[in-house]
Amino acid sequence: MKPAEENRKIIRVKNGCAEHTEDLVVTEFPITVKVNGQEFVTMVCTPEYIEDMVTGFLASEGVIKKYEDIQDIWIQEREGYAHVKLSKMNPYFHNFQSKRYVTSCCGMSRPGFVFANDALTAKKMEGIRIRMTAADCFRLMGEMQQSAFTFQQTGGVHNAALCNADGLILSRMDIGRHNALDKIYGHCLKHGISIGDKVVVFSGRISSEILLKVAKIGCEIVLSKSAPTELALTLADQLGITAAGFIRNESMNIYTCPERIILDED
Numbered sequence: 001m002k003p004a005e006e007n008r009k010i011i012r013v014k015n016g017c018a019e020h021t022e023d024l025v026v027t028e029f030p031i032t033v034k035v036n037g038q039e040f041v042t043m044v045c046t047p048e049y050i051e052d053m054v055t056g057f058l059a060s061e062g063v064i065k066k067y068e069d070i071q072d073i074w075i076q077e078r079e080g081y082a083h084v085k086l087s088k089m090n091p092y093f094h095n096f097q098s099k100r101y102v103t104s105c106c107g108m109s110r111p112g113f114v115f116a117n118d119a120l121t122a123k124k125m126e127g128i129r130i131r132m133t134a135a136d137c138f139r140l141m142g143e144m145q146q147s148a149f150t151f152q153q154t155g156g157v158h159n160a161a162l163c164n165a166d167g168l169i170l171s172r173m174d175i176g177r178h179n180a181l182d183k184i185y186g187h188c189l190k191h192g193i194s195i196g197d198k199v200v201v202f203s204g205r206i207s208s209e210i211l212l213k214v215a216k217i218g219c220e221i222v223l224s225k226s227a228p229t230e231l232a233l234t235l236a237d238q239l240g241i242t243a244a245g246f247i248r249n250e251s252m253n254i255y256t257c258p259e260r261i262i263l264d265e266d
Contacts (some may be wrong), residue, residue, distance in 0.1 A: 001077050002029055002047045004173075005154055015209045026156035026175055027111045031075075033082045035063065036089065046150075046157060046174040049183040050075050053174070056186030060216040061092050062121040066148045067189040076134045106175055122215040125240035125257075129197040130220055132165045133151045134252070137223055140168070141247045143200040145225070151203070159203040160184055162195070162219075169198065181213045188217075195219060206243055208232045223247055228255055 010023045017201055022050050031046035033054055035038045040063075045053060058064045064086060072085040140163045148159040150173050158177035162170045162184050170193075172183040181200070188195055199221040206228035210237060214222045221242040226243045228236075235244040236256040244254045244261065254261055 001028055001050070004046050004048055004150060005156075012247055024153050024155045026150065028175055029080070031082050033057075033084060035084050036086055040084075042175075044181065045176055045179045048081060049172060049187070051249075052172075052186030052190065053179055053183045054084060055189055056182030056184065056217075057179075059122060059189055060085065060182060060185060060213060064089070075140050116205065121220050122212050122235075122239060124215075124238075125220045126208065128220070128260055130165070130199065131260050131262055132199070132221070134264075136165050137244060137247060137252060137261065138250055140201050141223060141225055144171060146204070148173060149204065161201040162188070162193075163199045163201055164197065165199075168201075169193070177202070178209060178213055181210070181217065185217045199223060202226075205229065206232045206245055208235055211235045211241065211243065212241075215241060220257075223252075 005024050005026050007022045007122055008025050010021060012019050012021050027047060028044050030042055030044050031050055032042045043053070054073065055067065063071060069086055071087045072082060073083065075082050089259065131214070144159060144161040147161065147168060150157050151159055157173040158180050159173045160180040161168050169189060172180045172186055174180040174183065187193070192209045195218045196264065198219050200217070200219045200223070202210065202222060202224045203226070204210070205222065205226040206222060206224050208229060208231040211222065211232040215235070220240070224245045225247050226245060228243055233243060233255050240257055242254070242257040242260040244252050246253045
């Protein structure tokens, strides 16, 4: 598989001086997913954990309901194909879906609202299965950032982590923020890791797409060091998800469902 980053010769200009040097840059890898022999989607991603990403994507899109729906999955690295053989496929996708192209930064080129399959697969959170303190939120964000080695070297990827109140369980990175979450989801499905009592810690903004992805995975809390969008917060309210952003320097904004975060208020 192509490496996740490569050295490239550059000219660096600083303080009016130019020098020839090298810089580490992230790579992009297009992978076309074939489902039961038919092209389904082409994804542009960071070339690692491809099988997990494809599994998580198919589950979050509602193509499969459980990991056991996959009879076989194999990757043709050189050709850029992921072949998936399903024992059962949601009939919705036979009738309403056409081949799509998923870019590294813009999701599915959505106009900014919810596709029909989002309504079918997004999970509404009922009750509270996890609570954490504000100090837990700050600590988890710090741990996620410390584990983000490729970002530290290149500045060119998004990072996501699945956590409980004690710490990081699993972290993944990708040039596509949605891909990083799919890699986590696919790994959990494959290995039977429970998700409902976990937290997503995220490096990028909480867009409507990311909020829906968290809902499809089934997590009650999403923490980000960046900003949310208005539509994402509307969806978080509707789906019962706790969203907190701008987690930096022992400070954060809790936007929705604050009852899951224990606070020492004045």
